[in-house]
Amino acid sequence: MRVVSLVPSLTEAVAETLPGALVGVTDWCTHPADLDAVRVGGTKNPKLDRVLSLAPGLVIANEEENRAADLDALRTAGVDVLVTEVRDVPGAFRELERVLRACGAAGRPRWLDEAEEAWSAPPSPERRRTAVVPVWRRPWMVLGRDTFAGDVLARLGVDHVYAGHAERYPRIPLDELRAAAPDVVVLPDEPYRFTAGDGPDAFPGLPCALVSGRHLTWYGPSLAEAPRVLGRALRAARRPPPAP
Known part of the structure; x- marks a missing residue:
């Protein structure tokens, strides 16, 4: 074929x-x-x-x-x-x-069995957290309803704020995203390539998790390691200390 x-x-x-x-x-x-x-x-x-x-x-x-x-x-x-x-x-x-x-x-294939097994009981977080998940910056767009990436995060204990929005990828003003005061801002490196110097700067005072877009949005062999890779990145996101 x-x-x-x-x-x-x-x-x-x-x-x-x-x-x-x-x-x-x-x-x-x-x-x-x-x-x-x-x-x-x-x-x-x-x-x-x-x-x-x-x-x-x-x-x-x-x-x-x-x-x-x-x-x-x-x-x-x-x-x-x-x-x-x-x-x-x-x-x-x-x-x-x-x-x-x-x-x-x-x-x-064996990798598909391994991926399904990895998601049969993903790591259980200590508590559920809320998140804003931007996927584009100019203009700001975030995960909305009914998305694969949203389900991935939900299974890892993270409920994104706009999961009930009428649109799947709504455009939300930055002031509104900040005002949502999520526990964490999840910034993938695709489709927009958020980096340490381009993304967290827009959310002062909020913990940000820079994550692999391949593990958050791809469905393939990467699913086998996604719970571990994403879980580690989410756990590492902590609220920054207040400014002196």
């Missing part, structure tokens, strides 16, 4: 299971680092002519990361397209199994 992946986390999952299947991936597919496949553009703007030139037997995509118009164009050109929908951790395991089966996997 010749597979083109338009989703970085699915790329990692297929590469780990069927290394020779991937013939095309996006520019954002960074794992594994030594992936030998043609780059076909971004997740939101793939070069469809390049995808078609690879004669894929299957294109794998996601309803959130990829545009419906691009996927429809590929179908019109006669390409089979599998679109995933992932809103929580159990759904990620179901969709991963479906994708790998469609790509030609003979059975369920």
Whole structure:
């Protein structure tokens, strides 16, 4: 099976299971680092002519990361397209199994069993905490309702403030984010690359956790270590001492 992946986390999952299947991936597919496949553009703007030139037997995509118009164009050109929908951790395991089966996997890979086991009883926090989770800075956008990353955090004892918002990724003014006074501000390094010098500065007096976006938002082999990696980063976030 010749597979083109338009989703970085699915790329990692297929590469780990069927290394020779991937013939095309996006520019954002960074794992594994030594992936030998043609780059076909971004997740939101793939070069469809390049995808078609690879004669894929299957294109794998996601309803959130990829545009419906691009996927429809590929179908019109006669390409089979599998679109995933992932809103929580159990759904990620179901969709991963479906994708790998469609790509030609003979059975369920060991890493998927290990990932599911890691989430069967994630580390139990001492107490639940509230969080604001920005995903973009200009303008400020945060996790809202019904997101995979929100479910990941909830399973680690962190309830994000805008989980009940009408939008999945609402734009919230910075003053309102600060006024929410969460126990922690969770700052992933993707899609916006928050760093120690770009993010925490906007939330003076609030503890900030800089976390791996791959562990917070990807559903693939990284799920096996995500509870441990994210749990460590969240525990390290402490409210700064008051200014003298």
